Amino acid sequence: MKSLLIDGIAELTTNDEANGGRLRDAAVVIEGDRIAWVGSGSAAPEADERFDAAGRAILPGWVDSHTHLVFGGDRTAEFEARMAGEAYAAGGINVTVEATRAASDAQLEANLARLVSEAVRGGTTAIETKTGYGLTVADELRSARIAARHVEAVTFLGAHVTPGGTDPDAYLELVTGPMLDAVAPHASAVDVFCETGAFDEAASRRVLEAAAARGLATRVHGNQLGHGPGVRLAVEHGALSVDHLGFLDDADVEALARSWDAGPRGAVADSAHGRGSGARGTVATVLPACDLSTRMPLAPARRLIDAGAVVAIASNCNPGTSYTSSMGFCVATAVLQMGLTVAEAVRAATLGGAVALGTDRDGWTDPRGAQQPALGAVRPGARADLQMLEAPSATHLAYRPGMLLTAAVWKAGARVV
Numbered sequence: 001m002k003s004l005l006i007d008g009i010a011e012l013t014t015n016d017e018a019n020g021g022r023l024r025d026a027a028v029v030i031e032g033d034r035i036a037w038v039g040s041g042s043a044a045p046e047a048d049e050r051f052d053a054a055g056r057a058i059l060p061g062w063v064d065s066h067t068h069l070v071f072g073g074d075r076t077a078e079f080e081a082r083m084a085g086e087a088y089a090a091g092g093i094n095v096t097v098e099a100t101r102a103a104s105d106a107q108l109e110a111n112l113a114r115l116v117s118e119a120v121r122g123g124t125t126a127i128e129t130k131t132g133y134g135l136t137v138a139d140e141l142r143s144a145r146i147a148a149r150h151v152e153a154v155t156f157l158g159a160h161v162t163p164g165g166t167d168p169d170a171y172l173e174l175v176t177g178p179m180l181d182a183v184a185p186h187a188s189a190v191d192v193f194c195e196t197g198a199f200d201e202a203a204s205r206r207v208l209e210a211a212a213a214r215g216l217a218t219r220v221h222g223n224q225l226g227h228g229p230g231v232r233l234a235v236e237h238g239a240l241s242v243d244h245l246g247f248l249d250d251a252d253v254e255a256l257a258r259s260w261d262a263g264p265r266g267a268v269a270d271s272a273h274g275r276g277s278g279a280r281g282t283v284a285t286v287l288p289a290c291d292l293s294t295r296m297p298l299a300p301a302r303r304l305i306d307a308g309a310v311v312a313i314a315s316n317c318n319p320g321t322s323y324t325s326s327m328g329f330c331v332a333t334a335v336l337q338m339g340l341t342v343a344e345a346v347r348a349a350t351l352g353g354a355v356a357l358g359t360d361r362d363g364w365t366d367p368r369g370a371q372q373p374a375l376g377a378v379r380p381g382a383r384a385d386l387q388m389l390e391a392p393s394a395t396h397l398a399y400r401p402g403m404l405l406t407a408a409v410w411k412a413g414a415r416v417v
């Protein structure tokens, strides 16, 4: 197995409490698909090959824990109408459902591959994506199958909206029964859009319970368009994450924070979070690009972190509410407009995403059935997923917003950019 020494790193974000989460004048050794060694440049061991970072910053690749990349068409007209003052409503999803059903497998896969490759060019090394624009058994199944060939995690989102012309009760039966059974072998989690115009509390609960009955993890799209039961439901149910979070009350914030105090889901790599609770809670996933694109309030990420919640930042790349996979843009927005420090935002977009996907520990299984090393941190044993910036520190992500700072990307030890 060949080894690669990367030295000359001015600033290395590790997300590893063992070294305070960040090292200066650092070096990393990669062996195969894993990190083998991390430390000071002056103590670096020999390796087969050497890459000189020449005073630039390296950080873990972005872990984008919320996207919808299996779709046909786009929604430019809807975006223009929104910018002219119309409000976003869940019903727009049906436009993409029609275009997705009309697309061939090859068209859907080519579009997905294009979007994944855009994301990689921006430093993303792990992506979750959802079904949810098919909404028939056959279309959800092919969406999941196509996604499974390209991403780190596939989530079943049959409960996105009730498709036009369908009886809501009959559709809920389908989503929690035959559709779930068909898609479950290709997905690791189930999501529900718990919102006015999509699924109410009772229906959302049924979706989560059906997922749990089949041993699948759960997520919730919650509190996006107004205050609702999404966060409460997600925490009560023990969901991996609840995403959007534009409208939270004090009880929601408290519930998300307290979910990490003592939970039913076993030990977490708490040292990686600087938390000692030993229990796994529900990650609060904020989607800054979506908040901007829908002209909705920015999720209160500062308040969530101050309360003790574990926060992830994701792109929510989709044709309706957030047509960007730029995690750099999301991080810059989280710093400039949500009040996070650069270190907090980078952590949320790397380790936070990995925790939201349950991929922050060794041995998670990817959609192709392969066991994978931990994501989201640069420490021995973790997957060698790194991005180098054309800058001496991660601060430049917010200090120079909108600039293309990705200079190199390694995914599972292989140079991909």
Ligand SMILES: N=CN[C@@H](CCC(=O)O)C(=O)O
Residues within 6 Å of the ligand: 068, 092, 093, 096, 193, 221, 224, 290, 316, 318, 319, 320, 321, 322
């Ligand atoms: N909110 C629900 N689903 C997507 C948007 C889907 C769409 O409008 O196409 C989201 O996360 O924003």
Ligand SMILES: [Zn+2]
Residues within 6 Å of the ligand: 066, 067, 068, 221, 316
């Ligand atoms: Zn979404």
